[in-house]
Amino acid sequence: MADVADRAGVSRALVSIVFRNQPGASRETRERVLRVADEIGYRPDSAARLLARGRSRTLGVMFTVHQTFHTDLIEGIYPEAERLGYDVLLSAAAQGRSEEKAVEALLGHRCEALILLGPDAEPAYLDELGRRAVTVSVSRRVPRARVDFVHSAESKGVRQAMDHLVELGHRGIVHIDGGRGPGSAERRRSYRAAMRRHGLEAEIRVIPGEHTEQSGIETGRLLLAERERGLPLPTAVLAGNDRCAMGVLMALTRGGVEVPRDVSVVGFDDSHLSHLMPIGLTTVRQDARLMAEYAVRFAVERLEEPQLEPREAVLDPKLVVRGTSGPPPAGDGPLVR
Amino acid sequence: MADVADRAGVSRALVSIVFRNQPGASRETRERVLRVADEIGYRPDSAARLLARGRSRTLGVMFTVHQTFHTDLIEGIYPEAERLGYDVLLSAAAQGRSEEKAVEALLGHRCEALILLGPDAEPAYLDELGRRAVTVSVSRRVPRARVDFVHSAESKGVRQAMDHLVELGHRGIVHIDGGRGPGSAERRRSYRAAMRRHGLEAEIRVIPGEHTEQSGIETGRLLLAERERGLPLPTAVLAGNDRCAMGVLMALTRGGVEVPRDVSVVGFDDSHLSHLMPIGLTTVRQDARLMAEYAVRFAVERLEEPQLEPREAVLDPKLVVRGTSGPPPAGDGPLVR
DNA sequence: GCGCTCTACTAGCGCGCTCTAGTTCGAGTA
DNA sequence: TACTCGAACTAGAGCGCGCTAGTAGAGCGC
Known part of the structure; x- marks a missing residue:
């Protein structure tokens, strides 16, 4: 950053302003700084940035590898998070890697909020998490824990x-x-x-x-x-x-x-x-995209207004009839109703 | 951290030593520090840690959501990374989220190396990445780019x-x-x-x-x-x-x-x-676990010995005969050989 | 001429940690 | 006794940024 500042003939603070896209720099200076930065391959160091500003604007998502519905959810989480100006970090629970480990990794990387996809942990642990960071549980109801909750009816x-x-x-x-x-x-x-x-x-x-x-x-x-x-x-x-x-x-x-x-x-x-x-x-459809959007919004809104109480979203699922359901074999004919 | 140091009656440096599990603190001090830290809920801030030590020891993994083979690979990456003392960050490419975006997110979070699962980007871009960070491509051969390569024969x-x-x-x-x-x-x-x-x-x-x-x-x-x-x-x-x-x-x-x-x-x-x-x-089996291990090892070894040249691992796949293959319909009887 | 405002910019502290170069102290050694 | 040495511990610089409080200078009205 200092290099960029020197070469562009400005102060470090100005470079900071340019990279944060904040007012306080003229058009030409802005361009010059960006050009110089590009030349010497400078990219802001997020660790330092994070440290300095105290906020990471990062959401941590814990999911279970191989749980296909989770990948459907993830696909919905990214765009909503981006829309609200948040970063997303993924951490998977898998064989030999417990949910707790996955969550600790997220917390260790300074995620401000946790979105847990179908967590399987003890309610007590989830409640503890909920007090440590804004936490949203998707699909799993956690009674009396301080977490938001998104699920289907x-x-x-x-x-x-x-x-x-x-x-x-x-x-x-x-x-x-x-x-x-x-x-x-x-x-x-x-x-x-x-x-x-x-x-x-x-x-x-x-x-x-x-x-x-x-x-x-x-x-x-x-x-x-x-x-x-x-x-x-x-x-x-x-x-x-x-x-x-x-x-x-x-x-x-x-x-x-x-x-x-x-x-x-x-x-x-x-x-x-x-x-x-x-x-x-034939299956009961849960709207993964919508569930993902609720989860992200709950997390972000509570980050930005900490006095908010955890909320619950209940979405209506819908039966989708495909090929695996049909009338029972003869002898069990349709009920006369 | 200063709080912990005060309450435990030691210096911040000592607390640091304890948390890094390094020699230089007596058994009792160690216990006391940990106890105090636990009491006031202190956990080291990884952003600051990262900033201070200049290394993140974090591997970034880019994968494609819904690509089931990738989740098989991820499951293999975690344990090997942990064994070598590295953290893993996941970033998914998905609809509306390009590979480049996924990679930039990883780089922004200070990953030292990139493991790209079946990347679909231009060789030129991958080569550029390879020069910016240690990069491993899994499944996709990238001719003449500065990246390691793990794939099946x-x-x-x-x-x-x-x-x-x-x-x-x-x-x-x-x-x-x-x-x-x-x-x-x-x-x-x-x-x-x-x-x-x-x-x-x-x-x-x-x-x-x-x-x-x-x-x-x-x-x-x-x-x-x-x-x-x-x-x-x-x-x-x-x-x-x-x-x-x-x-x-x-x-x-x-x-x-x-x-x-x-x-x-x-x-x-x-x-x-x-x-x-x-x-x-019936399918051709690629050993996901082994591929994952090679990918992690290649990345780590090149991080620790930067003069190392990128390498290539070619693993032998193996046909697994299950139920979807059989003799052709009558009239196309077995060949006489 | 003066004071005022506005834009463009800068100095420098502090974020929470690691790490180097120390200091202190008690035990062992000549 | 005087010393060396190692274990236990500390002071303080610095990692790369963001941010607050400021300055310089141009433009403007009176």
Whole structure:
């Protein structure tokens, strides 16, 4: 910076003004400074800048690698952050790299706010984070913690999916839940409520699972094994999310079960995975872009008005009917309603 | 920091020593300092630290959101970087966020080295980057640019895939290429060479495409449309990568073509997508973990010995036969060899 | 001529840390 | 006793910026 100032024949302060695009420099000086800077390859050092001004204007985003819905969210976070003049730093949780580690990395790099995509940490830890920095949790509700919250009205999504299946004539609808996964508890509750509402209380069955393909595969195998032992297959499966639905599909198809002829499968998320299935996955669509925008806005607004209380945004999901749902096999014909 | 020093009854320098875990402080002082720091919630400011020591020990990773193979790579980058004592910052290219922007963000955050996953930028730009910071390109060869390079021996992978198909009896094998995508040029060349080697020169057909599901879907539709017009379907498709293969699969299956009975499909990457297909995708496996390790090591070694010349690592890929490849339909029986 | 304002610019402190070149002190050594 | 030495600790410069409080000088009205 001093070099630039010398060569341009001005003071360092002036160079600073030019680079911050602030008033106080004439047009020609501005141009001269920029030209000189370009010549000697000067770029402002963000560490020093950050140190000097005390603010980083950086949002830290924690996500889980391989969680496809997260990449959909990330794609929405960037433009909104840029619009509001904030930088984005990404940190992934992965195998061998815990969420805490990922978050510490963000904090260490001076992120002013944290946007956590489907965090799986203890509420106590999240609350602590929320007190240390502005924190937004996406998809995972954190009761009584000082964090903003953006999620879908899971119950509405599940209800739509269940109504769709019941209308097609399904009765034996099982739910693979997402364990501790974000939104799982509510989805599970809503599944039970829907079954009761449709008079299918006796058919309720929740199979423990998680939000991974592997979990779907295991459940698929479990169902096939049950069939071996003479038990009937369910006619429809409501999976915890799209990844799990994909796993079920794979396992069932490999086992000679045809979807949707023999079994219907419905996912949740409408991550871009859903389009890829040869027959298209019927799923509950969450609007990733909108969720991302809310998350960024919540974070930024609370950064700029610290007295603001954390808020909650609940977005309406929408069932998207594609190829994996259809009427149940003959003998389980449509309900007469 | 001064607060901690005061309360612990030592100098700031001592606090610094303790936090850097350096010799020069007694056991009890160390404990006392850490305890006090914990009490008042002190955490070292990385911006200042960075500024003071002049080095960030941070690797910047640019990847493309939705490129599933990249997330496989990222998962491998973290542990290796941690092992070598480096931090990792992620920056995604996405729709509306160019690679250049993603890279500038990393540079702005003082990354010492760049690891670019399948960059799509001009060689001239990459060379410029290579001169500005230690740069490693993964998957994309950049001739004559000052960057390290980690990739697979594409030709070996393609050759294995082609041998496999030919042995099954296929003759009408088309290749959907990856356009400007990483590795595409070499895969295309190798496809042509393999066809010639097997005496199938007359059957050579390269369909332009890219490394996305959409491209696969379009190609699948194109093939179906040709069949409508009375042209024969190819008996096998070698896709540019797994995503493209998924797209082809989807389009063909929707069009009533059964895989692998009517057409065999082979992908490239073995990203975790490949396992998800109901019947498992036959594909050429690239070892993401190993590639990630090489990339990190190249970067770190050149940071620590700047006189080192950029290097190249070529890893052997391996065909993984799963469910999407099989003998061609009757009439195209196995070759007598 | 004077004071006033406005634009263009500058001096220099401080952000929170690291690091070099010390000092202090007690134990070991000749 | 006088010294050396190492462990434990400290003073203070400096990293590259932003920012506040200022100055210089041009233009203007009276």
